[in-house]
Amino acid sequence: MMIAAIAGRGRATAFDALADVYLSRLAVYTPVEAKTFRSEEAFLEAVAGGRTRTAPRVVLLDGRGKMLSSAEFAGFIGGQRDGGAQNLIFAVGPADGWSQVAVDSAGGRAGGLVLSLGAMTLPHELARVVLVEQVYRAFTILANHPYHGGH
Numbered sequence: 815m816m817i818a819a820i821a822g823r824g825r826a827t828a829f830d831a832l833a834d835v836y837l838s839r840l841a842v843y844t845p846v847e848a849k850t851f852r853s854e855e856a857f858l859e860a861v862a863g864g865r866t867r868t869a870p871r872v873v874l875l876d877g878r879g880k881m882l883s884s885a886e887f888a889g890f891i892g893g894q895r896d897g898g899a900q901n902l903i904f905a906v907g908p909a910d911g912w913s914q915v916a917v918d919s920a921g922g923r924a925g926g927l928v929l930s931l932g933a934m935t936l937p938h939e940l941a942r943v944v945l946v947e948q949v950y951r952a953f954t955i956l957a958n959h960p961y962h963g964g965h
């Protein structure tokens with residue numbers, strides 16, 4: 815699994831420190847790689863050139879996307895896992911958002927999803943924190959761990 819972000823080479827922020835907390839918790843459940851791309855184009859090229867046996871499944875984070883409950887999101891991830899998806903990529907866009915081309919290409923891919931975290935716009939660094947917490951939460955739901963009931 816990859817958590818991708820489009821961001822410049824700025825210094826690590828408090829958002830990154832928080833995301834790291836959930837990334838380490840998530841790593842208990844699944845191998846996860848956090849990667850930053852310099853631009854949307856670089857990200858799309860990497861996805862197109864991915865060398866896994868099956869094409870990567872891409873979940874693009876965008877306010878124009880589909881809203882899911884945490885349980886539905888867990889169901890989506892569980893479905894991908896059970897369907898043998900080798901490489902699931904979650905990607906937060908740049909500060910000025912994804913282009914329509916990127917949104918259309920993710921939405922049109924097999925198993926792809928454009929995911930909205932809600933109707934309000936978040937800074938991209940905060941959207942990444944919310945994303946990794948929700949992916950972690952999803953794995954606890956799938957494992958029947960009590961985290962979801964108490965947090």
Ligand SMILES: C[S@@+](CC[C@H](N)C(=O)[O-])C[C@H]1O[C@@H](n2cnc3c(N)ncnc32)[C@H](O)[C@@H]1O
Pocket residue numbers: 874875876877905906907908909910911912929930931932933934935936937938939941
């Ligand atoms: C500041 S937002 C981009 C705002 C841009 N004006 C737009 O409407 O797409 C930067 C990135 O954070 C993520 N993001 C922010 N709010 C979001 C939300 N409510 N749902 C999903 N992703 C969100 C998306 O990946 C987005 O590309």
